[in-house]
Amino acid sequence: MEQNKVDELVGKYxxxxxxxxxxxxxxxxxxxxxxxxxQLRNLERLDDQLNAIEAPAASLAMDDKFYAMLAKExxxxxxxxxxxKMPSWGWLAPRxxxxxxxxxxxxxxxxxxxxxxxxxxxxLTQQVAALKETMMLALLEKESASDRLKAVSLTTEMDQVSQxxxxxxxxxxxxxPNLNVRxxxxxxxxxxxxxxxxxxxxxxxxxxxxxxxxxxxLAELMGQILEKKSLSEFEKILKDDKTPTEVKNRxxxxxxxxx
Amino acid sequence: xxxxxxxxxxxxxxxxxxxxxxLYGFFYGMNRSQELSEDxxxxxxxxxxxxxxxxxxxxDFRTWMFHIARNVSHDHFRKDKLKWKESIDDWQDRLxxxxxxxxxxxxxxxxxxxxxxxxxxxxxxxxxxxxxxxxEKKYKEIGEIIGCSEGAVKVKVFRALQELKVxxxxxxxxx
Numbered sequence: 494m495e496q497n498k499v500d501e502l503v504g505k506y507x508x509x510x511x512x513x514x515x516x517x518x519x520x521x522x523x524x525x526x527x528x529x530x531x532q533l534r535n536l537e538r539l540d541d542q543l544n545a546i547e548a549p550a551a552s553l554a555m556d557d558k559f560y561a562m563l564a565k566e567x568x569x570x571x572x573x574x575x576x577x578k579m580p581s582w583g584w585l586a587p588r589x590x591x592x593x594x595x596x597x598x599x600x601x602x603x604x605x606x607x608x609x610x611x612x613x614x615x616x617l618t619q620q621v622a623a624l625k626e627t628m629m630l631a632l633l634e635k636e637s638a639s640d641r642l643k644a645v646s647l648t649t650e651m652d653q654v655s656q657x658x659x660x661x662x663x664x665x666x667x668x669x670p671n672l673n674v675r676x677x678x679x680x681x682x683x684x685x686x687x688x689x690x691x692x693x694x695x696x697x698x699x700x701x702x703x704x705x706x707x708x709x710x711l712a713e714l715m716g717q718i719l720e721k722k723s724l725s726e727f728e729k730i731l732k733d734d735k736t737p738t739e740v741k742n743r744x745x746x747x748x749x750x751x752x
Numbered sequence: 753x754x755x756x757x758x759x760x761x762x763x764x765x766x767x768x769x770x771x772x773x774x775l776y777g778f779f780y781g782m783n784r785s786q787e788l789s790e791d792x793x794x795x796x797x798x799x800x801x802x803x804x805x806x807x808x809x810x811x812d813f814r815t816w817m818f819h820i821a822r823n824v825s826h827d828h829f830r831k832d833k834l835k836w837k838e839s840i841d842d843w844q845d846r847l848x849x850x851x852x853x854x855x856x857x858x859x860x861x862x863x864x865x866x867x868x869x870x871x872x873x874x875x876x877x878x879x880x881x882x883x884x885x886x887x888e889k890k891y892k893e894i895g896e897i898i899g900c901s902e903g904a905v906k907v908k909v910f911r912a913l914q915e916l917k918v919x920x921x922x923x924x925x926x927x
Contacts, residue, residue, distance in 0.1 A: 516914075519910075520907050520910060520911075523903070523906050523907050523910055524901075524903035524904060524906065524907050525903060526902075526903060526906075530906060530909060530910060530913075533910070536910070536913040536914070536917065539866075539913055539916060539917055539920070540884075540913060542862070542863070542866055543866060543870070543885060543916075544885050545863070546863050546866060546867060547777075548773075548776060548777040548780040548781065549780070549786065551772070551773075551776045551786065551789070551790050551793070552786065552790065554790065555772070555776070555790040555793055555794065556768075556772075558790075558794050559765075559768050559772075559793075559794060559797055560765070562794070562797070562798060562801070563761065563762070563764060563765060563768075563801070566761050566801055567761055567762060570759075570761060639762065739787075
């Protein structure tokens with residue numbers, strides 16, 4: 494079709510005067526790229542109005558769910574690939590390596606001189622554990638969330654955690670700005686939940702949590718360890734209008750065993 | 753996305769922050785439910801994570817993401833066998849029970865009617881208009897998502913807008 498006929502057809506369409514066969518012709522021209530949708534004024538106006546309409550905002554729970562899924566995937570990756578990767582711990586790695594080498598050299602030398610191999614190995618183990626603890630506490634202060642995640646994962650390498658480490662884990666659970674780190678801290682504390690003081694701290698933690706995911710994770714843990722004293726804290730969350738329904742349902746499911 | 757595919761899974765967070773709004777908007781435009789739309793966003797990113805190894809690195813991440821989103825949407829509605837309500841009375845009733853009624857009422861009247869008109873469009877036409885909106889009218893990319901030529905997408909958009917106009921005028925007369 495000649496250009497002037499095309500322009501005529503578009504003009505006719507914009508005046509609302511086209512018949513069905515002319516609309517079909519127009520469609521053919523659109524498909525061939527000879528007419529752009531922007532030339533069809535009424536439709537363009539409608540399209541602009543459509544683009545101006547905003548969907549209502551999603552809730553924060555959507556973000557929480559996504560980041561929990563991402564954290565789980567990262568933990569899965571880390572647990573399958575985890576090894577004592579010294580170079581990736583930046584400034585601390587060389588100091589730690591040097592300290593461990595010194596310790597090993599020192600105690601190897603000492604045991605040769607004194608012949609007390611068993612107690613020296615035990616002492617070495619304790620010193621390495623102390624170094625890990627120092628490293629963990631240092632990493633927890635770092636700005637990067639992945640460094641703080643590494644700090645929390647270090648505790649899983651410790652046979653026993655000291656009070657200092659437990660306190661640091663609770664501090665992280667209650668106030669770390671990153672949801673993934675808080676969830677990881679709860680996972681790290683879970684093995685020690687038989688301890689009476691740890692349980693008390695966990696119960697106190699419930700009231701300090703804003704994130705529905707952490708609340709649900711705490712409820713699941715309390716259900717598993719059968720901690721009835723946690724019920725009153727969860728009742729406050731269940732009565733709160735701001736708690737999403739899905740979260741209330743999950744919490745009720747978990748604490749059902751406690752009632 | 754290439755970094756995510758190659759192991760730096762944490763970087764998916766950046767993509768989530770960049771695309772969560774258009775993705776949520778697309779689903780919300782299709783089903784008008786906040787809760788369902790949030791679930792479908794989660795499902796989409798779950799699949800992106802699960803099938804990250806399939807991202808070839810050619811072309812736009814947004815196009816790939818909407819391709820997955822479309823499948824997530826279709827899978828959900830196929831499973832739930834939801835039927836779209838067409839009568840105006842049903843939609844007025846639905847507005848009455850919609851959690852976002854207050855949000856709707858805050859829009860000016862024309863926008864509210866346009867939203868209702870969109871809801872009354874057949875789902876395939878609604879989908880192509882939402883794709884056009886959230887893919888920023890990149891018709892070639894939309895063609896890749898829905899499996900047709902760029903020209904055919906423009907015709908689909910044309911037909912969808914035509915029908916939307918008719919429904920909108922009907923609503924203006926009735927309300």
